[in-house]
Amino acid sequence: MGMEAWLSQWPLLQVLAKIQQSMDLLGDPIAGSPASTALPSLQRAMGFDDEAWRLVLTELHSAAHTAVVPQALRERVLCTSGRSCAAEFFARLQLLLYAKKDLPLRDQIFLDKQDHLLSLQMLQSRAAEGELKEYDWMKIVVEDLDRHAEGTQRSREDELRSMMPMDHPLQVDRMQLAHFILEVREEILSGGLMERCLEWDQPFLLASAFAGACQWMDVYSYSEPTPSNPNMGLPGRHRFPGGTLHYWGDMESEDRFGVDPESHDLILCPFIFEHVSQPWLAIRTLAKTLRPGGFIVWAAPMYQRYHGSPHDYYRYTPKGVTALAKHAGLEVQRLFSPGDLSLVNGVLMGMLLPYWRPEQILREEELQEKEDAPRYPLNVFALLRKPAWIAPTAAIALHRHELPHWPILWNYGSFLAQQHRGKTKAAGEDQKDPDVLQEKDCLFRNLLRTSQAFRPQLQEVAAKWPDFLTGILPRMSTVFQLTVVRHRASGRILVLANTHLFYHPNARHIRLLQIMCLLHEVQELRKQHKDAEGQLPHIIFAGDLNCLPETGAVQLLLTGQVPSDHEDWETSSQFAWRDEEASADAGEAEEIPKSSVPSMEADDTDVVEPLPREAWQKGSGIALQNPLGALVDVYANTPQKFTNYVHDFSGIL
Incomplete structure (x- = not known):
């Protein structure tokens, strides 16, 4: 030339x-x-x-x-x-x-099947030939568990590739996402096995990265109402035989989201929030769905072409997701903003995965002077965490107003599964967790008969309700469960109390006695674990009280006292033990091993003398004082609409 x-x-x-x-x-x-x-x-x-x-x-x-x-x-x-x-x-x-329309090279999302790079882009040539089959999630999980059982470990590259769906067009974005999940996975799993985990659309990442760590891998499908189809966005769910749930609904509305509050330990929602018109509402909905101490893996693009699915609303900076998290009361544990101008410009022009080396895709730019975030991240990733206070699903009251963030989470289901009825485990006695100082399960009927602190009230009960001590109390199997734990960092002590009170419409007087008996036992346990300065530990009281908010048992917890003429004592004259009570009470707790239940046969030396009538208090009951004082309702600032919703009852228990 x-x-x-x-x-x-x-x-x-x-x-x-x-x-x-x-x-x-x-x-x-x-x-x-x-x-x-x-x-x-x-x-x-x-x-x-x-x-x-x-x-x-x-x-x-x-x-x-x-x-x-x-x-x-x-x-x-x-x-x-x-x-x-x-x-x-x-x-x-x-x-x-x-x-001349020679650029862009190709569309980022809608790829031409004749494109010579498609086989490299999708990792396997059969993707370009239209032969892709649906992923077998269970097979992925089983293969991963088998690898762990055999002690076989995959290379970092193999793990990365296994978490990139080969039929997805945005492979650069998916490589960044897979890398981020591998980076934060250890932190997510540091709290141990998780019960329920949730992912959008399909459980690909859960099966690929968290197999064996989640008891159930649930799926959520997001929809939103439109003028032409107002039924879109209505909540629903389908339970599969194994217990896995498929939810659907509108995440911009708590009422239409369809997922139970505080029901999940891990939520994966990558590349969802660019499609949400009201993200500040959606993030609060997710936060309420998350259990205390649980995590959200969040991702959204900062630079990407419009892609309605069905709509496309936002792009996010690192500061943007931080502001969202703060709005919902979530903590930002990790931020990852990979990419530079070369990657952004190239991807927007259609330069797909084969054009880039992994280090180019995963590198974060160094911050420029006086700037607090990279200038050109292709995407923004965040690990968000809900503060780890303890919050069981039923009513909770806290003693005093402050509660430190305890790294021990009380797993309500596993706690019930422990079969330590009627005995106390002191520190050092076959303890698996050094932070659990004491576990104590007590039968209500035993405590009531043997508590010397409660003996004066019991004498009046014996006088006013003649058949209670001999005809009703020996048949009751209500259990109180008490645990003392130590904060790992500060050494502070926390007492956990849980129970499931006896239910019968005419047994409000019995639930009052049960609450009072448990409160006395809690106070004794607190005295045993006071600190060097004589300060008593905090208490979390939780469980299923089978009580409406206006009943005497709740009043005793939240106001600290109940008079002897409270209307709940009147049910003492209306209640009599029948066969159905035996089956109802048995259903409230797990079967109690006979070896751990002290005999309730009459003891000649344990005679409760009825109180003379002239010493009775007014009314049908006895005045009660909460030894802990008035407790604080955790839900006082965020009242619930209901805890139970069935055909004949809708309200709070």
Whole structure:
């Protein structure tokens, strides 16, 4: 190609001509000079064979007559160094190729099946041939468990690839997501096994990254109401035989979300929030769905073309997700903002996964001076955590107003499964968790008969309710469960109390006695574990009280006292033990091993003398004082609409 060929009316070729002229001045004008080797070197660096390179030059020649460079720039090339001239050449070449519709290379999302890069983009050639089958989630889980059982470990690259769905067009984004999950997985699993985990649309990441760590892997499908279809967004669920749940609903509304509050330990919602019109409402809905101490893996793009699914509303910066999390009361544990201008520009032009090395895709730019976030992240990833206070699903009251963040989470289900009825485990006695100082399960009927602190009240009970001690109390199997735990960092002590009170519409007087008996036992336990300064530990009282908010048992907890003539004592004259009570009470607790239940046969030395009538208090009952004082209702600032919703009852128990 002679000098005449360079000197055309096309400004870009004039730039090349100037570059070549400069090279000619510096090098040998004959063989081996930069002028004679520049284009062949460029061809080899790009990986083009001779035929492909000929097509490139032909296309550039045909584009030379497209006048898209502004006239002011065409009159003179303002560059003085090889670096600036090469950059100027790229900028003007981009204008030309866009004008000729040679750019972008391809659509990011809707890929042409004839695209020669598709087989590399999708990792396996069969993806391009339309032979993809649905993932077998259970097979993925079983294979992962088998690998762990055999002690087989995959390489980091293999793990990364296994978490990138091969039929997804946005493979660069999915590599970043897989990398982030691998980075935070250990932190998520530090609290041990999880009960319920939730992922959007399909449990691909749960099965790939958390197999064996989640007891149930649930799925959520998001929909929203529209004027043409107002039924869209209505909540619903389907339970599969194994217990896994498929939910659907509108995450911008707590009433239409469809997932129970505080029901999940882990929520994966990557690349969801760009499609949510009211993200500040949606993040609060997710926060309420999360159990205390639970995690949300969140991701959204900062640079991506519009992709309605069905709508596309937002792009996010690292500061944006931080503000969302703060709005919902969530803690930002980790932020990851990978990408730079080269990656962003290239991906938007259609440069897919095969164009990039993993380190280019996963690298975070260094912060510029006086800036607090990278300038050009392709996507933003965040690990969000709900503060880890203890919150069982039923009514809870806290002693005093402050509660530190305890790293021990009380798993209500596993606690009930412990069979330590009627005995106390002191520290050092076969303790699996060094932070559990004491566990104590007590039978209500035993405590009531043996508690010396409660003996004066019991004498009045014996006088006012003659059949209670002999006909009712011996048949009751209500259990109180008490645990003392130590805060790992500060050493502070916390007492946990749980129970499931006896239920019968005419047994409100019995529930009052049960609550009072438990409160006395809690106070004794607190005294045993007071600190060096004599301060008593905090108490969390939890369980199923089978009581409406206005009943005496709740009043005793929240106000600290109940008078002897409270209306709940009146049920003492209406209640009599029948066969159905035996089955009802047995259903409230797990079967109690006979060996751990002290005999309730009459003891000749344990006689409760009825109180003389002249010493009775007014009314049908006895005045009660809460030894802990008035407790604080955790839900006082966020009242619940209901805890039970069945055909004949809707309200709070």
